[in-house]
Amino acid sequence: MTTHVISLVSIGAHPTSGRPRRAEQDARAVELGLQLAGDNLQVLHAGDIAEPTLRAYLGMGLAQLHVLEQPAGADALPVLGDYLQDAGAQVVLTGSQAETGEGSGMLPFLLAEHLGWPLIVGLAQVESIDSGVAHVLQALPRGQRRRLKVRLPFVATVDNAGPKPRQSAYGPAQRGVLQEHDVQVVDDELFTGAVLQPAKPRPKRLKVIKAKSGADRMKAATAKASGGGGQVLKGLGPEAGAEAILKLLIEEGVVR
Amino acid sequence: MLNTLLPILLFAALGLAVLGALRRVNMWRRGRAAKVDLLGGLLAMPKRYMVDLHHVVARDKYIANTHVATALGFVLSALLAILVHGFGLHNRILGYALLLASVLMFVGATFVYLRRRNPPARLSKGPWMRLPKSLMAFSVSFFLVTLPVAGILPADFGGWLLAALLGVGVLWGVSEMFFGMTWGGPMKHAFAGALHLAWHRRAERFGGGRSTGLKPLDLSDKSAPLGVEKPKDFTWNQLLGFDACVQCGKCEAACPAFAAGQPLNPKKLIQDMVVGLAGGTDAKFAGSPYPGKAIGEHSGNPHQPIVNGLVDAETLWSCTTCRACVEECPMMIEHVDAIVDMRRHLTLEKGATPNKGAEVLENLIATDNPGGFAPGGRMNWAADLNLPLLGDKKTTDVLFWVGDGAFDMRNQRTLRAFVKVLKAAKVDFAVLGLEERDSGDVARRLGDEATFQLLAARNIQTLAKYSFQRIVTCDPHSFHVLKNEYGAFDGHYRVQHHSTYMAELIDAGALNLGQHKGNSVTYHDPCYLGRYNGEYEAPRQVLRALGIEVKEMQRSGFRSRCCGGGGGAPITDIPGKQRIPDMRMEDIRETGAELVAVGCPQCTAMLEGVVEPRPLIKDIAELVADALLEEPAPAKTPNLREPAEVH
Ligand code: SF4
Numbered sequence: 024m025t026t027h028v029i030s031l032v033s034i035g036a037h038p039t040s041g042r043p044r045r046a047e048q049d050a051r052a053v054e055l056g057l058q059l060a061g062d063n064l065q066v067l068h069a070g071d072i073a074e075p076t077l078r079a080y081l082g083m084g085l086a087q088l089h090v091l092e093q094p095a096g097a098d099a100l101p102v103l104g105d106y107l108q109d110a111g112a113q114v115v116l117t118g119s120q121a122e123t124g125e126g127s128g129m130l131p132f133l134l135a136e137h138l139g140w141p142l143i144v145g146l147a148q149v150e151s152i153d154s155g156v157a158h159v160l161q162a163l164p165r166g167q168r169r170r171l172k173v174r175l176p177f178v179a180t181v182d183n184a185g186p187k188p189r190q191s192a193y194g195p196a197q198r199g200v201l202q203e204h205d206v207q208v209v210d211d212e213l214f215t216g217a218v219l220q221p222a223k224p225r226p227k228r229l230k231v232i233k234a235k236s237g238a239d240r241m242k243a244a245t246a247k248a249s250g251g252g253g254q255v256l257k258g259l260g261p262e263a264g265a266e267a268i269l270k271l272l273i274e275e276g277v278v279r
Numbered sequence: 280m281l282n283t284l285l286p287i288l289l290f291a292a293l294g295l296a297v298l299g300a301l302r303r304v305n306m307w308r309r310g311r312a313a314k315v316d317l318l319g320g321l322l323a324m325p326k327r328y329m330v331d332l333h334h335v336v337a338r339d340k341y342i343a344n345t346h347v348a349t350a351l352g353f354v355l356s357a358l359l360a361i362l363v364h365g366f367g368l369h370n371r372i373l374g375y376a377l378l379l380a381s382v383l384m385f386v387g388a389t390f391v392y393l394r395r396r397n398p399p400a401r402l403s404k405g406p407w408m409r410l411p412k413s414l415m416a417f418s419v420s421f422f423l424v425t426l427p428v429a430g431i432l433p434a435d436f437g438g439w440l441l442a443a444l445l446g447v448g449v450l451w452g453v454s455e456m457f458f459g460m461t462w463g464g465p466m467k468h469a470f471a472g473a474l475h476l477a478w479h480r481r482a483e484r485f486g487g488g489r490s491t492g493l494k495p496l497d498l499s500d501k502s503a504p505l506g507v508e509k510p511k512d513f514t515w516n517q518l519l520g521f522d523a524c525v526q527c528g529k530c531e532a533a534c535p536a537f538a539a540g541q542p543l544n545p546k547k548l549i550q551d552m553v554v555g556l557a558g559g560t561d562a563k564f565a566g567s568p569y570p571g572k573a574i575g576e577h578s579g580n581p582h583q584p585i586v587n588g589l590v591d592a593e594t595l596w597s598c599t600t601c602r603a604c605v606e607e608c609p610m611m612i613e614h615v616d617a618i619v620d621m622r623r624h625l626t627l628e629k630g631a632t633p634n635k636g637a638e639v640l641e642n643l644i645a646t647d648n649p650g651g652f653a654p655g656g657r658m659n660w661a662a663d664l665n666l667p668l669l670g671d672k673k674t675t676d677v678l679f680w681v682g683d684g685a686f687d688m689r690n691q692r693t694l695r696a697f698v699k700v701l702k703a704a705k706v707d708f709a710v711l712g713l714e715e716r717d718s719g720d721v722a723r724r725l726g727d728e729a730t731f732q733l734l735a736a737r738n739i740q741t742l743a744k745y746s747f748q749r750i751v752t753c754d755p756h757s758f759h760v761l762k763n764e765y766g767a768f769d770g771h772y773r774v775q776h777h778s779t780y781m782a783e784l785i786d787a788g789a790l791n792l793g794q795h796k797g798n799s800v801t802y803h804d805p806c807y808l809g810r811y812n813g814e815y816e817a818p819r820q821v822l823r824a825l826g827i828e829v830k831e832m833q834r835s836g837f838r839s840r841c842c843g844g845g846g847g848a849p850i851t852d853i854p855g856k857q858r859i860p861d862m863r864m865e866d867i868r869e870t871g872a873e874l875v876a877v878g879c880p881q882c883t884a885m886l887e888g889v890v891e892p893r894p895l896i897k898d899i900a901e902l903v904a905d906a907l908l909e910e911p912a913p914a915k916t917p918n919l920r921e922p923a924e925v926h
């Protein structure tokens with residue numbers, strides 16, 4: 024029996040022009056889904072069915088794309104959750120963070136919580152799925168991979184470590200069908216009630232360069248960040264552990 | 280005895296030829312419909328053959344004369360032989376005429392034979408090596424059997440043995456010339472070639488015309504295939520055109536991709552299309568293979584996908600669309616149309632544009648430029664130039680089409696130089712500024728007709744808002760697309776390349792020019808200006824006006840070798856043994872010139888990518904701007920100071 028895989032997609036924005044496009048990470052989620060399930064992959068979007076950019080996903084060779092009709096500003100979480108539960112999904116793939124809208128990156132977490140399923144962050148590759156258990160590789164910083172064993176069903180986010188999405192072609196994009204589903208619209212109060220403002224670039228941590236030679240600089244750029252001053256707490260009770268953490272936070276000035 | 284044998288042989292061969300012709304016509308008819316003037320084409324065919332085709336063949340005097348003698352000799356001999364020996368009209372005058380015709384044909388055949396003694400690599404061998412002998416067999420046999428008709432020899436001369444020999448000779452001759460003509464022998468080129476000329480897909484090319492713009496796909500017709508997947512997706516007259524190939528290899532000798540060792544040979548490609556339309560394998564192909572690909576491993580038929588059966592995708596993506604093959608082809612076959620048709624299928628249906636292709640196309644859709652730069656930065660290169668915007672002026676004389684070179688730091692120097700020239704000539708000009716988009720050239724050559732049409736429609740919509748006399752651009756690719764390819768979407772403009780426009784300005788005395796100083800100069804003809812649009816003279820005229828005597832390269836003018844930058848080739852980047860720009864730089868070095876004048880941002884980029892030391896590369900606009908003389912400043916009254924007296 025093939026695994027029932029659903030990839031969630033959103034509308035992206037081109038980084039320089041801001042124009043709508045298929046979202047980079049979501050496209051990777053579709054690519055991973057296609058590699059896993061082939062033609063049985065189901066792709067799901069919650070939003071406006073009239074958005075032409077949705078066809079960019081169909082252009083990857085999908086026969087159809089399911090759209091849970093929602094106006095902008097509606098909460099995608101409950102409708103997606105209900106749909107996935109009813110559809111009997113076993114693997115749900117999604118980009119890590121949307122390129123438009125709130126873009127908080129919280130959706131996969133809330134969705135996993137809502138469904139009560141495990142969540143894998145940064146899924147890079149699915150090695151095997153066997154009798155309800157998947158062996159997967161999770162992407163860690165600097166190209167490292169961690170092998171995980173997860174039971175189905177689960178939710179996984181795909182970031183830039185996922186497979187490069189295939190080209191979207193015009194022919195299939197035009198022929199693919201956008202399948203409409205009527206759902207109850209739930210307002211996202213957190214979003215509609217909020218004011219959007221352009222993000223300020225996050226300040227960079229100052230780097231003191233001590234290197235004297237090129238080789239040193241190379242090492243500093245590639246070496247793992249080493250905390251140095253940390254300490255490993257082992258065999259401690261929860262109380263003692265919490266106390267140690269709190270002490271550190273006060274020292275660092277995070278908690279006052 | 281010959282008197283009974285000859286009519287049988289002749290009519291049997293003719294009958295089989297008619298059968299073969301019907302079979303061949305049915306093969307062509309598997310293709311899609313095409314709009315062709317059937318009768319008009321047939322009527323125009325003799326003139327197209329004798330004027331237009333001969334014009335191309337005449338570039339090689341040897342083969343032109345050979346072909347005239349052989350073809351004329353053969354056509355006359357064949358007609359007369361049918362009358363004399365087929366219908367038994369044993370008339371002396373006809374006999375003499377036939378003798379003359381066969382002598383003419385024999386002389387031609389001898390020269391074909393001589394050319395074939397040591398054939399250059401571009402010529403196909405195999406059955407083609409047999410052809411001169413067949414021609415001789417035909418002409419000699421008919422000469423001899425006609426001698427009695429002319430009354431030169433008695434009817435029963437030579438006895439049985441000679442009669443038998445002549446019978447064999449005639450059999451050989453008519454098999455090759457009549458039967459072989461329609462059953463796929465080398466003489467097929469005459470039969471298919473004549474009809475190809477009659478029903479050519481670009482009839483505008485005859486009579487000295489030019490037709491180089493790609494033909495649009497009708498995207499609103501949902502039943503039409505998006506490009507060519509299988510041989511039967513070509514139009515029927517394209518299939519017919521492939522069949523006309525004489526395997527002369529002129530295209531192969533001109534192809535920059537073939538010379539660079541990339542897996543493309545235009546001659547083999549056309550022959551593979553013939554295999555595709557008839558069904559079979561390429562094992563019988565007797566010419567040069569695609570570099571790096573063995574012969575005999577590919578096969579196809581009209582109903583089977585071409586790519587990865589008959590032809591590998593890399594072959595199609597190696598082409599720079601330089602049109603050198605089309606320019607050289609004596610049969611006026613359209614290689615580039617076929618290649619782009621097949622690319623269209625790969626891009627529009629398969630999403631299989633190699634290497635950076637997908638990214639470039641996505642950028643074009645999302646940012647209107649292939650590099651994915653923020654569209655708002657399109658005018659940054661001119662931030663300090665105070666250029667008039669057409670959006671403000673609404674009407675202007677010259678619309679300066681900037682092109683995507685606006686995002687490239689090297690090309691910005693060219694653009695700024697051209698602006699300096701425009702200002703010096705006090706031209707009334709304006710730019711579109713942020714309203715300009717990529718012309719769609721690259722998208723179209725990469726096979727993405729949908730994105731091309733999207734960009735074209737938006738540009739045409741923008742241009743329709745304003746009034747201008749002409750568009751002038753420094754980019755031959757934009758020039759070609761605006762001039763020749765927007766017309767199909769109701770965008771008709773007067774478009775000029777900046778070299779043409781500068782030549783006009785110089786003629787009108789609008790520029791105060793000094794002389795070019797220093798180094799010797801050669802000029803590189805861009806494909807999209809030269810072969811695509813026939814502009815060879817204006818750039819040279821501008822250079823002459825600067826006092827430059829161009830040291831011409833061996834391959835210049837219509838024989839110019841591509842820089843390697845067209846057709847999206849740098850994007851699809853198919854590896855070969857060497858790089859095309861390196862080969863072109865060798866051509867440039869051979870002239871001993873220290874500077875090469877160019878007229879295209881792509882050429883500039885490709886040639887500047889060649890490692891130093893190498894000749895300098897300058898756009899014509901830069902050379903003109905450098906030679907501009909400052910107008911004598913309006914004489915100011917010198918502020919004379921009273922000499923102070925010193926004691
Ligand atoms: S257009 Fe140029 S590169 Fe393409 S096949 Fe013809 S000669 Fe070769």
Ligand code: SF4
Nearest residue numbers: 524525527528530608
């Ligand atoms: S395609 Fe044209 S140039 Fe090339 S071999 Fe055939 S006839 Fe000659």
